[in-house]
Amino acid sequence: MADTPISSSGALRASGYAESSIRVLKGLxxxxxxxxxxxxxxxxxxxxxxxxxxxxxxxxxxxxxxxxxxxxxxxxxxxxxxxxxxxxxxxxxxxxxxxxxxxxxxxxxxxxxxxxxxxxxxxxxxxxxxxxxxxxxxxxxxxxxxxxxxxxxxxxxxxxxxxxxxxxxxxxxxxxxxxxxxxxxxxxxxxxxxxxxxxxxxxxxxxxxxxxxxxxxxxxxxxxxxxxxQYKGGLRDYLQQTLHGEPLIPLFEGEGYADAGHDSFAEGEGAAWAVAFTEEGAPVRESYVNLIPTSAGGTHDSGLRDGLFQAVKSFIELHALLPKGVKLLPEDVFARASYVLSAKVLDPQFQGQIKERLNSRDAVRLVSSFVRPVLELWLNQHVDHGRRLAELVIRAAQSRQRASQKVEKRKGSGVAVLPGKLTDCESRDIAHNELFLVEGDSAGGSAKMGRDKEYQAILPLRGKVLNTWEVERDRLFANAEVHDIAVAIGVDPHGPDDEVDLSGLRYGKICILSDADVDGSHIQVLLLTLFFRHFPKLIEAGHVYVARPPLFRVDVPARGKKPAGKVYALDEGELTAILDKLRKDGVREGAWSISRFKGLGEMSAEQLWDTTLNPDTRRLLPVQLGAFDFAATEAQFSQLMGKGEAAARRELMERHGDAVEIDV
CATH class of the missing domain: 3.30.565.10 (Histidine kinase-like ATPase, C-terminal domain)
Structure with a gap:
């Protein structure tokens, strides 16, 4: 037995894999x-x-x-x-x-x-x-x-x-x-x-x-x-020139920056903004962080959205303008808003190297804390304008609720009984509702406690889902997990060319939520196989998403004015970047602590909300066809998931195996 490592090492060398095979990339x-x-x-x-x-x-x-x-x-x-x-x-x-x-x-x-x-x-x-x-x-x-x-x-x-x-x-x-x-x-x-x-x-x-x-x-x-x-009038003039349609009320502009004595933010952090509300035309929406255009938005946009919503909601409640039975949501205020937002953030964290989306969690609170009081004061100083805006927002809420009730009535006659383990949401607004398919009961428990029960539903899945690539459609419901998913979604299995009635759909977003490890990736693949094979119209219509929970948590000590906090990393690459940044910020080596999540079930409800469920700070990837068309994607799935394709899979692994980082 003692000789085994030596002989296996010799075999590896014979196959061309030795110390010299390891390549270190340097410089650029x-x-x-x-x-x-x-x-x-x-x-x-x-x-x-x-x-x-x-x-x-x-x-x-x-x-x-x-x-x-x-x-x-x-x-x-x-x-x-x-x-x-x-x-x-x-x-x-x-x-x-x-x-x-x-x-x-x-x-x-x-x-x-x-x-x-x-x-x-x-x-x-x-x-x-x-x-x-x-x-x-x-x-x-x-x-x-x-x-x-x-x-x-x-x-x-x-x-x-x-x-x-x-x-x-x-x-x-x-x-x-x-x-x-x-x-x-x-x-x-x-x-x-x-x-x-x-x-x-x-x-x-x-x-x-x-x-x-x-x-x-x-x-x-x-x-x-x-x-x-050269613009001397700044954001206001620019927005006025690019607007589609006449503003309902005068442009709302302002700025706010933290001073040296601010409790939560460093001196100079804050934002400048110009916002217009129009009844027609496509909204103009541009946001920037330290002059970098963030075309995919991010947490500073969420802060503006939150500040606008809270201020308008507060004005409507103060003047008792909300009709009975109408509930306001942030999109009712935001739907007709055009804006230009320029935020200043001391240490911006972006999603990806090209900085299209801001991920800094504090930016939500930063922008919201400056926008809300200024708009609230302005609306109460200009009550006529405030009432006009309130009417627009209430109309949007009423039409949204009417649309959701129509859908409810059409599917109300169905005989399917919702699965017992589904924890449903309260809202019946299909466009707003989200269903999370969660790996494991313990993670399902954390997700149930951490979710926003207004619009987020949880369906825990036990064990590995069936590989449905070669399962006949009429045999699908023999599997309890697949049956529960289909009934919870409210849409029958179908093919790519079938006429499908999506009016029974109960959730606008169906999100796959599994651990950030190999088993979690396997469950992701099995669920994506199910949706691509038996629910392709849901992918085509943009209803299927994959949630990306973090693999690491870094507990960071206080740095100057920045209080102690937690930073989450999706993978090893992000963890390395975070640690590099902490070193550059002058944090003493080892003053931080790193935890690796073994799975979603290990996260508290609060952590799961912060990292994976909260729309402002989570990472949610839409599932759509990539470089291949439907037929080519189908051929790839057949090669990867078909029972008779073991030889083709082996060849694929031999050809491309060196390009994959394996987490064992």
Whole structure:
């Protein structure tokens, strides 16, 4: 028995898997290997935006008044600013030029030391990647920095230095200060090598809106056109220009920022906003965090939504305007709202590297706490406008309730008895209701206690769900779990080409909630197989979701004005990023504690609500067809789930097994 490890090791070496097989990616290699983990790969706009964000951060810090973007005839893009210029000297610890470190190291920059005399108080995110990703994914990048009477220049190719740092005294024609970065994006990393013109214009115009007094210019060398934006009226003027339809009441605008003595938030944190309510036309909704556009919204949007709802609800209750039997929900207030929101958050946490959605939990309370009192005061000072808004909101609530009652009446004659283990919600508003299919009874118990019983229902599942890929439709209900799911949902099993009546659907969102481990992933796959095979119209209509509970919890000690708190990480990658950030924030190594959740049942009801059930802070992924069409997806499912496909699965694992990280 003692010889076994040696012989197995020998066998592994013989199969070509030895110590030398382990590869460590260094420098910018990870970005080149997996660019989609760090940036958008449909086009190079996001890597150009990383450069633009640095220029905007200089203006945000009060050191620049002009930003100029040039689209050159050779396909390159340059960004110029008149900020302080990147320092030219040698880094005291790394013994390399600072200019080189900024563009070649994933975790280098001037935005880490918040509140400690660092270069920036507020900046666009802190993932520690930024412009080095731009460098990695470009065939060439040139940077020129004007600072302290000198001009420094460097050039890179594919992230590597090709022209070392040169430094000379500034000549008469040189700028006094600022940075110019010229980028040649590498087309092999992107589906399309050209920048989307409309998106670029929108991005530049929004920077001008959010920084009143700063001039943003776009020069196109190909057609010799120049566009320039400067807004002195800020958010209000911008929203007024972009609105569809006439505002019902005057635009509501305001701003609020924490002062040095604030209990919960750091000095300068807060938001500025402009909100309009219209009776028709598509709403305009734009939000930003430290000037970064968050196209997928996030917790700052949720804070605005909460502040508006609480203020309008309070006004309606104070003036006794709510008819009997009508219950207000946040979407009744938000449905006809258009807004531009600009939040300032000291340490923003984003979902994903491209920063499309803000995840910072405190941002809900931050924005709401400033919006609510200002709107409440305004409505009570302008009671006529308040009553007009109240009428709009109450009409929305009444039409929503009427719609839900119609659906209830149509399905009221059904004979199916709801499963006994289903803990249903109180609301009958189908669009608002959510059903969570939860792995295990203990997790089901936590979910029942942690949920919002108004609109969230829980159906616990015992053990592994049946693999239904090859089960005939008329034999499906022989399995108790599948029967309970179908009856709870209120829709009969069907095929992709069947005419399906979805009027019996009882929940607008059907959410798969399983542990963040291998068994949980297996249950996810089995449930997705059930829905794709036997309920495809639910996926097509966007009713099926997968909830992403965290795998780790980090208990963080108090940091300056920030109280002690808990941070949750979805996986090892996020955990590493969180710990890196804590180190950069000056938290002593090991002062934090890390817990790994063995499963959902180990979470308290409060933790489950915070991380997985609360719409403001959870991660909920919509299930939809990916790169393949229906037929190709069906073929993939057959290969993965079919009983006679073991050989094909083995071949697949042999071919792609090295690309999978296994959690054992």
């Amino acid at each position: 290699e990870p970005v080149k290997q997996r660019p989609g983990m760090y940036t958008r790969t449909d086009n190079p706009l996001h890597i150009v935006q990383e450069v633009l964000d640095n220029a905007a951060d200089e203006a945000l810090a009060g050191f620049g008044k002009r930003i100029r973007v040039t689209l050159h005839a050779d396909g390159s893009v340059s960004v110029e600013d008149d900020g302080r210029g990147i320092p030219h000297g040698i880094h005291p610890e790394e013994n390399a030029p600072v200019l080189e470190l900024v563009f070649t190291r994933l975790h280098a920059g001037g935005k880490f030391d918040k509140g400690k005399g660092g270069a920036y108080s507020f900046s666009g995110g802190l993932h520690g990647v930024g412009v080095s990703v731009t460098n990695a994914l470009s065939t060439r990048l040139e940077v020129t920095s004007y600072r302290e009477g000198h001009v420094a220049h460097m050039a890179f190719a594919g992230g590597d230095v090709v022209a070392p740092l040169t430094r000379r005294p500034a000549a008469d024609g040189d700028r006094k200060q600022g940075t110019t970065v010229r980028v040649w994006p590498d087309p092999k990393y992107f589906e399309s090598a050209s920048l989307p013109a409309a998106e670029l214009v929108q991005l530049l115009r929004s920077k001008a809106v959010l920084m009143p007094g700063v001039t943003v210019t776009l020069v196109n060398e190909k057609n010799r056109e120049t566009q320039s934006w």
